[in-house]
Amino acid sequence: MTELPDFRTGYVALVGRPNAGKSTLLNQLLGSKLAITSSKPQTTRDRIVGVRTDEHMQAILLDTPGIHKAWTELNKAMVRKSVDALAEVDVVCWLEDMTVLAARIGADKPVLDGAAAAIVELLSEAGRPVIFVANKLDVVPPPTVLPVIDAVRQALPNLRAAVPLSALTGDGLTDLISELRAALPVAQPLYPPDHWTEVSERFLTAEVIREKVFHLTEQEVPYATAVEVEVFDESERDTEGLVRIHAAIIVERPQQKGILIGKGGEMIKRIGTLARKDLSALLDCRVHLELFVKVERDWTKTAKGLRKVGFRT
Ligand SMILES: Nc1nc2c(ncn2[C@@H]2O[C@H](COP(=O)(O)OP(=O)(O)OP(=O)(O)O)[C@@H](O)[C@H]2O)c(=O)[nH]1
Numbered sequence: 001m002t003e004l005p006d007f008r009t010g011y012v013a014l015v016g017r018p019n020a021g022k023s024t025l026l027n028q029l030l031g032s033k034l035a036i037t038s039s040k041p042q043t044t045r046d047r048i049v050g051v052r053t054d055e056h057m058q059a060i061l062l063d064t065p066g067i068h069k070a071w072t073e074l075n076k077a078m079v080r081k082s083v084d085a086l087a088e089v090d091v092v093c094w095l096e097d098m099t100v101l102a103a104r105i106g107a108d109k110p111v112l113d114g115a116a117a118a119i120v121e122l123l124s125e126a127g128r129p130v131i132f133v134a135n136k137l138d139v140v141p142p143p144t145v146l147p148v149i150d151a152v153r154q155a156l157p158n159l160r161a162a163v164p165l166s167a168l169t170g171d172g173l174t175d176l177i178s179e180l181r182a183a184l185p186v187a188q189p190l191y192p193p194d195h196w197t198e199v200s201e202r203f204l205t206a207e208v209i210r211e212k213v214f215h216l217t218e219q220e221v222p223y224a225t226a227v228e229v230e231v232f233d234e235s236e237r238d239t240e241g242l243v244r245i246h247a248a249i250i251v252e253r254p255q256q257k258g259i260l261i262g263k264g265g266e267m268i269k270r271i272g273t274l275a276r277k278d279l280s281a282l283l284d285c286r287v288h289l290e291l292f293v294k295v296e297r298d299w300t301k302t303a304k305g306l307r308k309v310g311f312r313t
C-alpha cells in the first residue's frame with residue numbers, strides 16, 4: 001500500500017452526560033445512522049465504534065453511554081464503559097447540551113453544574129486532550145455559549161479546543177473535523193476506507209428494536225427493557241434477499257410485559273413495524289421479524305441479570 005503523507009489516524013471518545021447528543025454526533029460524523037438516539041436520557045448502553053475516513057484522516061469514534069450517578073448494576077456498567085474509554089483514546093470530545101448550561105448564565109450559581117463538574121474531574125484525571133463540543137446550537141443563541149466555554153477553559157487544564165455546533169443539523173461540523181485532524185497523531189489508516197463500524201449486524205438489530213421501545217413507551221419501561229436476537233437467519237439473504245430475525249424483548253416485571261404487548265398486541269405490532277422498516281434499510285434486504293416479550297425479574301439490578309439478557313459488561 002502506498003504511504004499517505006501526513007495522514008492522521010487515531011481514537012476519539014464521545015463522552016458527556018446523558019442526552020447531550022453524543023450518538024447524534026456519531027451518526028452525523030459517519031454520514032449515516034449507526035447509533036440509536038432518543039429524547040430520553042440513557043439511551044446508549046454500550047460502547048459503539050464507528051470509523052470515519054476521509055482523504056486526510058481516519059477517526060475511530062467511540063460513542064459511549066452518558067456519564068451519570070449510577071445506582072443499578074446496569075447503570076454502573078454503563079458508566080464504567082464511558083470512563084474506561086477515556087483512558088484508551090488519543091482525544092476526547094466532551095459534549096454538553098447548551099440548552100442546559102446556557103440557561104444557568106446570569107443566575108447566582110456556577111455555570112458548570114454538578115454533572116459537568118463531575119465530568120471535568122474525570123477528564124482531568126484521564127489527562128487526554130479534550131475538545132469541548134457546545135452542542136444544540138440550533139436552539140440556543142450563540143452568544144450565550146461564550147461564558148460556558150470560558151468556564152470550561154478555566155476548569156479544565158487539558159482543554160485543547162472548543163467547538164460550538166449542532167449535531168442535529170451538522171452546522172459547525174467542519175470546525176470539529178479540523179480540530180480532530182489537528183489533534184490526532186500522524187499515522188497510516190488502520191481500516192480500509194469503506195469500513196464504517198466494528199459493531200455486528202446482530203447487535204445493531206437489537207439496538208434498532210430497543211430504540212423503538214424508547215420511542216414508544218414511557219416512564220420506567222424503556223429502562224427495564226433489553227433486546228436479545230435469538231435467530232438471525234441469513235440462509236436466504238443472497239438468493240431471496242431475505243433475513244429472518246427472531247428477537248426477545250426482555251423486561252423486569254409481568255406488568256411491563258403487558259405494556260409492551262399492548263391491547264390486542266397493538267404495541268408489539270407497532271414496535272415490529274417500525275423496527276422492520278429500519279432493519280430493511282440497514283441490512284439492505286427484506287426482513288421477516290418475529291418479536292416476543294419475556295420477563296427476567298430485576299435483570300438490571302445484578303451482574304447475573306445483565307449476563308442473562310446478554311449485556312456485555
Ligand atoms: N435541537 C437539537 N437536538 C439535538 C442535537 N443533538 C442531539 N439532539 C437531540 O437530543 C436528544 C438526545 O440525543 P442523543 O444523541 O440520543 O444523546 P446522547 O448523548 O447519545 O444520549 P445518551 O445515549 O442517553 O447518553 C435527541 O432527541 C436528539 O435528537 C442538536 O444539535 N440540536
Ligand SMILES: [Mg+2]
Nearest residue numbers: 022023043044
Ligand atoms: Mg447515546
